[in-house]
Amino acid sequence: MKVHNNYLLTIAFGIGASVYIFSILNVPTQTGGESLSPLEPFFNTTQAYILPVSDPSNFPIAYSDAGKPVISAKAALVYDLNSDRILFSRNPRTKLPVASLTKLVTALVVREYTDLREEVIVPKEAVRVDKEKQDLFANETLTTEQLLTVMLVGSSNDAAYALSSHVASKGINFVEAMNRKAMEIGMTESQFIDPAGLDDKGYSTAQDIAKLLKRALRDNVIQEILITPAVSLGDRQFKNTNQLLDSINNIQGGKTGNTETALGCMVLSVDIGNRRDTIITVVLGSRGRFEETQILVNWALTSHRWE
Numbered sequence: 001m002k003v004h005n006n007y008l009l010t011i012a013f014g015i016g017a018s019v020y021i022f023s024i025l026n027v028p029t030q031t032g033g034e035s036l037s038p039l040e041p042f043f044n045t046t047q048a049y050i051l052p053v054s055d056p057s058n059f060p061i062a063y064s065d066a067g068k069p070v071i072s073a074k075a076a077l078v079y080d081l082n083s084d085r086i087l088f089s090r091n092p093r094t095k096l097p098v099a100s101l102t103k104l105v106t107a108l109v110v111r112e113y114t115d116l117r118e119e120v121i122v123p124k125e126a127v128r129v130d131k132e133k134q135d136l137f138a139n140e141t142l143t144t145e146q147l148l149t150v151m152l153v154g155s156s157n158d159a160a161y162a163l164s165s166h167v168a169s170k171g172i173n174f175v176e177a178m179n180r181k182a183m184e185i186g187m188t189e190s191q192f193i194d195p196a197g198l199d200d201k202g203y204s205t206a207q208d209i210a211k212l213l214k215r216a217l218r219d220n221v222i223q224e225i226l227i228t229p230a231v232s233l234g235d236r237q238f239k240n241t242n243q244l245l246d247s248i249n250n251i252q253g254g255k256t257g258n259t260e261t262a263l264g265c266m267v268l269s270v271d272i273g274n275r276r277d278t279i280i281t282v283v284l285g286s287r288g289r290f291e292e293t294q295i296l297v298n299w300a301l302t303s304h305r306w307e
Helices: 002-025 099-113 144-153 157-168 174-185 206-216 220-226 289-302
Strands: 029-031 034-036 060-062 075-080 085-090 119-121 141-143 230-233 236-239 251-259 263-272 277-286 304-306
Touching: 060 085, 075 206, 075 289, 085 206, 085 289, 099 144, 099 157, 099 174, 099 206, 099 220, 099 251, 099 263, 119 157, 141 144, 144 157, 144 220, 144 230, 144 236, 157 174, 174 206, 206 220, 206 251, 206 263, 206 277, 220 251, 263 289, 277 289, 289 304
Parallel strands: none
Antiparallel strands: 029 034, 060 304, 075 085, 075 277, 119 141, 230 236, 251 263, 263 277
8 A cells, every 4th residue: 555655646746847848948038128039040049047957047037026127129039059048039020121130041052152252243223322422433343352351340331232243244143143042041931032121011020130140150250251341342441330339348240220211230259258148149139239239139138147
């Protein structure tokens, strides 16, 4: 009888533990006031968790009295790389135009289909494509690397179109390649229409943009370009559009975007070295993209401890 009772107790304990674990895994969580599925691709939004035994010293834990960052962006995100968790979000899956953040996808497609030393003859159709600013001259010859640098540092629309034209000359539909690349990354809620992000019918989400930067920074060439302060082509000077390069330490990379419809957009990756971790911030639809990105970085560092 004693053996039988112990057997029943063991079964009961097992059932209870299974129910408890199932209930934890299926409780929707709140990040920035929005309920998200804990099974979302790429991100795990559950904020309360057991620290892994193997590396317990660099995971962010929010202070109990930590408030939320005060920003006006339509969508925003703070993502922690080590824990693969969203620390803060506002409308993370709302589809919005992302302007020149699109050029990160363009860069990845160019890296896949070209060599940095390839020469590109700039077609006249790629000059002054936004009808406002001319960065290139028709029929000038530049390397893929030069055009990538001008596109990402100076956010040149002309360079984006020159590169897409060059890839298309190889028989590749560039926009289709962009959207295939996005799907490979896991950007399931994005649609790109042109290589520069000029057409605001294209869209993405804060969550997808964080995935995009994480993937782009795996390419050492792209990563180095993104933190280059300035570049020149002859007498043409292109300063990095990322104004935070001088005000935030240990930036790994970032990209800006802005159109009349999209408003200010920005994605940024920051290495918080003393805590051996990295965060990615995203703001979309902001009227103060640099200020609000700075707010998100400061908030992440001051409202969390790393244990």
